[in-house]
Amino acid sequence: MTEAAAPGRIDVHDLAVEFPRRGEAPLLAIDGVEFSVSGGEIVSLIGPNGCGKSTILRSIAGLVRPSRGQVLLDGGAIDGPDPRIGLVFQEPRLLPWRTVARNVAYALELAGFPRPVREVRVLELLRRVGLQDSATVLPAQLSGGMRQRAALARALALEPEVLLLDEPFSALDAMTRDRFNLELLRLWGRLRTTIVVVTHSISEAIFLGDRVIVLGARPGRVVADIAVPLSRPRTIDQLDEAAVSATAREIRRHLDLVAA
Amino acid sequence: MRLSTIPSVLGALAVSLLLWKAVVVIGGYPPFILPPPESVLVRLVEAWTDGVMAPHAATTLLEIGLGFAVGSVAALVVGYVLGRSSFVARLISPYLVAAQATPILALAPVLALWFGPGLLSKVVIAALIVFFPVAVSTMVGIRSVDAGLLELARSLRATRRQVVMTLEIPAALPSIFGGLRIGITLAVVGAIVGEWAGAERGLGVLVNLARGSLFDIPLMFATLVTIAAIGVALYLAVVLVERRLVPAR
Ligand SMILES: Nc1ncnc2c1ncn2[C@@H]1O[C@H](COP(=O)(O)OP(=O)(O)O)[C@@H](O)[C@H]1O
Numbered sequence: 160m161t162e163a164a165a166p167g168r169i170d171v172h173d174l175a176v177e178f179p180r181r182g183e184a185p186l187l188a189i190d191g192v193e194f195s196v197s198g199g200e201i202v203s204l205i206g207p208n209g210c211g212k213s214t215i216l217r218s219i220a221g222l223v224r225p226s227r228g229q230v231l232l233d234g235g236a237i238d239g240p241d242p243r244i245g246l247v248f249q250e251p252r253l254l255p256w257r258t259v260a261r262n263v264a265y266a267l268e269l270a271g272f273p274r275p276v277r278e279v280r281v282l283e284l285l286r287r288v289g290l291q292d293s294a295t296v297l298p299a300q301l302s303g304g305m306r307q308r309a310a311l312a313r314a315l316a317l318e319p320e321v322l323l324l325d326e327p328f329s330a331l332d333a334m335t336r337d338r339f340n341l342e343l344l345r346l347w348g349r350l351r352t353t354i355v356v357v358t359h360s361i362s363e364a365i366f367l368g369d370r371v372i373v374l375g376a377r378p379g380r381v382v383a384d385i386a387v388p389l390s391r392p393r394t395i396d397q398l399d400e401a402a403v404s405a406t407a408r409e410i411r412r413h414l415d416l417v418a419a
Numbered sequence: 420m421r422l423s424t425i426p427s428v429l430g431a432l433a434v435s436l437l438l439w440k441a442v443v444v445i446g447g448y449p450p451f452i453l454p455p456p457e458s459v460l461v462r463l464v465e466a467w468t469d470g471v472m473a474p475h476a477a478t479t480l481l482e483i484g485l486g487f488a489v490g491s492v493a494a495l496v497v498g499y500v501l502g503r504s505s506f507v508a509r510l511i512s513p514y515l516v517a518a519q520a521t522p523i524l525a526l527a528p529v530l531a532l533w534f535g536p537g538l539l540s541k542v543v544i545a546a547l548i549v550f551f552p553v554a555v556s557t558m559v560g561i562r563s564v565d566a567g568l569l570e571l572a573r574s575l576r577a578t579r580r581q582v583v584m585t586l587e588i589p590a591a592l593p594s595i596f597g598g599l600r601i602g603i604t605l606a607v608v609g610a611i612v613g614e615w616a617g618a619e620r621g622l623g624v625l626v627n628l629a630r631g632s633l634f635d636i637p638l639m640f641a642t643l644v645t646i647a648a649i650g651v652a653l654y655l656a657v658v659l660v661e662r663r664l665v666p667a668r
C-alpha cells in the first residue's frame with residue numbers, strides 16, 4: 160500500500176481484549192477502543208488505573224491478540240511484534256548481566272545485524288540519549304533515569320516509525336521527569352516518529368501530546384479525544400498558559416466523570 | 420578463588436592438623452585406631468611415589484568425571500523441560516523425588532548387579548546422585564527468568580533459540596552452578612559408594628583393602644585424604660568455571 164502521508168499511522172479499530180481467568184468469566188480489559196494517530200503525531204493516553212492503557216499499547220505492539228477488532232499500522236493489520244514499532248515499558252527491562260551498550264545492542268543482535276554495524280549504531284544511539292559515558296556500565300550501577308534512557312535507546316535501535324511509551328518516566332522524580340520529557344521532545348524533533356505515550360499525569364499528557372485521549376474505567380474505551388492548543392517546539396513555560404489550564408480542566412472533568 | 424583466600428585455606432588446614440595431633444596425643448589412641456597426622460602424611464607421600472595410590476585414584480577420578488558429566492548433562496536437559504513446562508513438572512516430579520528419596524547406598528548393590536563390577540555401574544551411580552540437585556537447580560533457574568525480559572525478547576521477535584541463548588541460560592546460570600557445586604561433591608560420594616558395591620580398583624576399594632587384608636591403617640587414612648583432596652580440587656574447578664561463565668550483574 161502506498162501512502163502519501165508520513166509513515167507510522169496507527170488505526171485502532173473497535174479493539175477489545177479479554178484475559179482468560181481460572182474458574183471465572185474472562186476479564187474484559189478493553190472494549191471497543193477506537194482512535195487513530197497520524198504519522199509523526201504524539202498522542203498521550205490517560206485514564207484511571209487498570210483501565211487497560213498498557214493493554215492497548217501491548218495490542219499495538221502485537222504482544223496481545225485482540226478478541227475483537229484490529230490495529231492497523233500504515234494500513235496493514237498488526238498480527239505480531241513488528242520491527243517498525245519500538246517499545247519502552249514502565250520498567251527498564253534491561254538484561255542485568257549486560258552492559259548498557261550491550262543492552263542497546265540486544266535489539267540489533269536479535270534482528271541479526273553484524274557486529275560492526277551494531278557497534279557503530281550503538282554509539283550513535285547512546286549519544287542520542289546522553290549515555291555515551293556509561294556504555295560499559297552494568298544496569299545495576301545506573302540511576303533509574305539512566306536505565307530508562309538505555310531502554311529508550313534500545314527501543315530506537317531498529318529505527319522504528321512508532322514509539323510506544325508506557326509510563327516511561329513514572330518512577331522518576333518530578334524534576335528529572337520534566338527534563339526527560341523535554342529531551343524526548345527534542346529527540347522527536349529529529350526523528351519524527353509517531354509516539355503514543357501512556358501517562359497518569361495530566362500536565363505530562365498535555366506537555367507531550369498533540370492530543371490527549373482519555374480512557375474510561377474498565378473495560379476501557381475512549382471517552383474523550385482532546386486537541387492540545389500548544390505550538391511546537393514546546394517549552395516548560397507553555398504549561399503556564401491559560402489554554403493549558405482549560406485543557407487540563409477538560410481532561411479532569413472527563414476523568415472525574417469516569418471515576419464517579 | 421581469590422589469591423587472598425589461599426592463606427585462610429592453609430590456616431584452616433594447619434589448625435585441623437594440629438587438632439588431629441592433639442586428639443591423638445591427649446586421647447592416647449593407638450595408631451591402628453587413629454594414626455597421627457605425620458605418619459599418615461608419610462604414608463601418603465609413599466603411596467603416591469611407589470605407585471600404590473595412582474592407579475586407584477585414576478580409576479575413581481574417571482568414574483567421577485564421567486558420572487558427573489553424564490548426570491549433569493541429563494539433568495540440564497530434564498531441568499530445562501521441568502522449568503519450562505509446569506505440566507511436565509507435575510507429571511514426573513513424583514518419580515524424581517521418589518528416586519531421590521531412595522538411599523543411593525541401598526540402590527548401589529542393585530545397580531552393581533545390573534551394570535557389572537566395571538566402570539559402567541560407578542558412572543551410573545555417580546550420575547544418578549548428581550542428577551537431582553542439578554535438575555532441580557536448573558528448573559529453579561529457568562523459572563527465575565524475568566517475565567518482563569521474556570516479553571521484551573518477544574517484542575524484539577527473538578527466536579526460540581535466541582531466547583534460550585541470550586536470556587534463559589544467562590539468567591539460570593547462577594542457580595545451575597549452585598547445583599553443579601553440590602553435584603560435583605556428590606559425584607565423589609557416588610563413585611566411592613559404587614566401588615564399595617563391588618569393584619576391583621578405585622580409592623573406595625583401596626580404603627577397604629587397607630582396612631582389611633592389608634591392615635595398613637595409615638594407608639587407609641592417606642586414601643581418605645586423597646579422596647577429600649580430589650573432592651576439594653574438583654569443587655574448586657567448578658567454582659573457577661563458574662567465575663569464567665557467570666557474568667557479574
Ligand atoms: N496478562 C494479563 N492477564 C490477565 N489480566 C490482565 C493481563 N494484563 C492486564 N490484565 C488486567 O487487565 C486490566 C487492564 O490492565 P492494564 O492494561 O495493565 O491497565 P493500566 O495499564 O491502564 O493500568 C487490569 O484489570 C489487569 O489486571
Ligand SMILES: [Mg+2]
Binds near residue numbers: 325
Ligand atoms: Mg499500565
